[in-house]
Amino acid sequence: xxxxxxxxxxxxxxWGAPSELVDGFSAAPSFEVPNTTDFDGFQKEAIQxxxxxxxxTTLAFIFKEGVMVAADxxxxxGGYISSQSVKKIIExxxxxxxxxxxxxxxxxxxxxxxxxxxxxxxxxxxRRISVTGASKLLANILYSYRGMGLSVGTMIAGWDETGPGLxxxxxxxxxxxxxxxSVGSGSPYAYGVLDNGYRYDMSVEEAAELARRSIYxxxxxxxxxxxxxxxxxxGPNGWKKLSGDDVGELHYEYYPVMPSTVEQEMVEVGGA
Amino acid sequence: xxxxxxxxxxxxxxxxxxQVEYALEAVRKGNxxxxxxxxxxxxxxVEKKSAAKLQDSRSVRKIVSLDDHVALACAGLKADARIxxxxxxxxxxxxxxxxxxxxTVEYITRYIAGLQQKYTQSGGVRPFGLSTLxxxxxxxxxxxxxxxxxxxxxxxxxxxxATGRNSNSMREFLEKNYKETSGQExxxxxxxxxxxxxxxxxxxxxxxxxxxxxxxxxxEETEIDAIVAEIEAEKAAAEAAKNAPAVPKET
Numbered sequence: 001x002x003x004x005x006x007x008x009x010x011x012x013x014x015w016g017a018p019s020e021l022v023d024g025f026s027a028a029p030s031f032e033v034p035n036t037t038d039f040d041g042f043q044k045e046a047i048q049x050x051x052x053x054x055x056x057t058t059l060a061f062i063f064k065e066g067v068m069v070a071a072d073x074x075x076x077x078g079g080y081i082s083s084q085s086v087k088k089i090i091e092x093x094x095x096x097x098x099x100x101x102x103x104x105x106x107x108x109x110x111x112x113x114x115x116x117x118x119x120x121x122x123x124x125x126x127r128r129i130s131v132t133g134a135s136k137l138l139a140n141i142l143y144s145y146r147g148m149g150l151s152v153g154t155m156i157a158g159w160d161e162t163g164p165g166l167x168x169x170x171x172x173x174x175x176x177x178x179x180x181x182s183v184g185s186g187s188p189y190a191y192g193v194l195d196n197g198y199r200y201d202m203s204v205e206e207a208a209e210l211a212r213r214s215i216y217x218x219x220x221x222x223x224x225x226x227x228x229x230x231x232x233x234x235g236p237n238g239w240k241k242l243s244g245d246d247v248g249e250l251h252y253e254y255y256p257v258m259p260s261t262v263e264q265e266m267v268e269v270g271g272a
Numbered sequence: 273x274x275x276x277x278x279x280x281x282x283x284x285x286x287x288x289x290x291q292v293e294y295a296l297e298a299v300r301k302g303n304x305x306x307x308x309x310x311x312x313x314x315x316x317x318v319e320k321k322s323a324a325k326l327q328d329s330r331s332v333r334k335i336v337s338l339d340d341h342v343a344l345a346c347a348g349l350k351a352d353a354r355i356x357x358x359x360x361x362x363x364x365x366x367x368x369x370x371x372x373x374x375x376t377v378e379y380i381t382r383y384i385a386g387l388q389q390k391y392t393q394s395g396g397v398r399p400f401g402l403s404t405l406x407x408x409x410x411x412x413x414x415x416x417x418x419x420x421x422x423x424x425x426x427x428x429x430x431x432x433x434a435t436g437r438n439s440n441s442m443r444e445f446l447e448k449n450y451k452e453t454s455g456q457e458x459x460x461x462x463x464x465x466x467x468x469x470x471x472x473x474x475x476x477x478x479x480x481x482x483x484x485x486x487x488x489x490x491x492e493e494t495e496i497d498a499i500v501a502e503i504e505a506e507k508a509a510a511e512a513a514k515n516a517p518a519v520p521k522e523t
Contacts (some may be wrong), residue, residue: 125379131373161412
């Protein structure tokens with residue numbers, strides 16, 4: 001049954017909303033277009049404006065015990081680091097997490113909106129929504145805003161009746177199911193470490209350490225990633241934050257400074 | 273009273289929506305329909321008015337499927353039923369598309385009831401003149417359910433229910449004779465209830481069963497005849513046992 005979701009309805013439905021009392025397919029499909037003289041130029045500008053903003057590293061992977069989700073915490077505007085303490089792992093509900101990459105406001109808002117939709121689904125259907133369903137809801141919304149400048153590269157990770165679930169959803173409207181994903185400017189570095197160290201049957205501690213190291217290595221090489229590496233675990237009883245370590249400190253943990261022997265010592269030459 | 277029954281959106285002073293009540297009357301004039309929920313099976317049966325000789329009876333199916341795991345039978349205005357069924361079928365597929373999950377029976381019942389309610393609170397329309405019996409299995413838990421909706425838009429779950437013509441007698445019969453059954457016993461119970469008000473015979477009833485594994489299956493006329501024969505035999509045996517001389521008590 002359709003609850004009154006007019007407050008949640010996206011401003012730009014892909015199809016013209018069908019008249020309630022007339023058979024659903026009478027309206028011709030149409031969508032709203034921004035009011036500019038040069039629509040193509042506007043699109044290009046919008047894309048250029050947000051392109052550098054996916055400066056981040058987030059990753060998630062499914063393993064035997066559940067899902068591991070990790071992210072850095074740096075926000076950058078071009079070359080300026082605007083914050084080192086951004087929460088990039090968003091808690092949609094006690095058993096589902098979303099990661100943030102791209103426009104911070106876009107990610108935060110739409111994840112909150114997804115949380116509302118998930119809760120309404122629970123109330124209406126007396127059962128939790130599946131990770132599949134939640135990711136589909138988000139993907140459909142983002143698709144309806146396609147081309148309008150939203151920048152969202154997110155992963156929806158959770159545990160439902162069918163076990164652990166992980167989906168990648170982006171603002172182009174794409175949605176992929178998978179076992180491992182990394183999103184953001186630091187993702188190539190994170191993938192390198194993740195793919196090398198991944199085994200399906202790891203323990204929770206091993207998987208957490210792998211996730212932490214992958215984020216650390218990405219922050220080491222990518223200028224747009226840094227701050228704190230947060231690691232979350234999603235298991236059958238919901239998510240739990242495992243750690244949040246400053247990557248600067250992690251660096252010296254992994255590569256402690258070895259005092260090196262100096263070959264020649266500068267000797268004070270006394271007065272002749 | 274005449275002043276308050278024209279427009280659907282007008283309450284009468286004593287709190288009635290006359291158009292809705294008249295719609296219920298239309299239901300009461302419709303063909304009898306019964307639904308019974310078993311532990312592993314759900315059964316729907318409807319009365320079939322004798323088909324005209326030249327009519328192709330296959331084109332007037334009264335029990336329809338909404339999805340692989342949900343079926344519906346109704347009593348009342350058949351043309352209204354067609355519209356409601358089409359909207360429900362679309363909603364079943366739309367639900368599959370948006371959450372990648374088949375609907376639960378409760379969800380689609382709520383949707384149909386919501387639709388029926390909308391037409392009791394809008395201008396320029398009249399309510400749907402039908403009550404529906406919706407059966408199906410929960411796609412995850414496999415639990416069978418039976419729901420009923422009516423023109424006012426209310427719905428509730430039932431173990432067994434009847435609607436349409438003489439539904440009160442059928443419901444009384446079901447209340448007296450209902451017990452948890454499975455498989456063929458459930459089918460028999462449904463047919464026995466229908467036979468209370470319908471002329472006996474396979475060509476006057478349409479019966480469909482749904483199981484988790486095989487989905488919806490319409491019973492053939494010959495099958496129905498066979499079950500009817502069984503029921504009549506049981507009835508005759510029960511009568512004979514009642515009339516037999518009492519066994520003398522041992523002293």
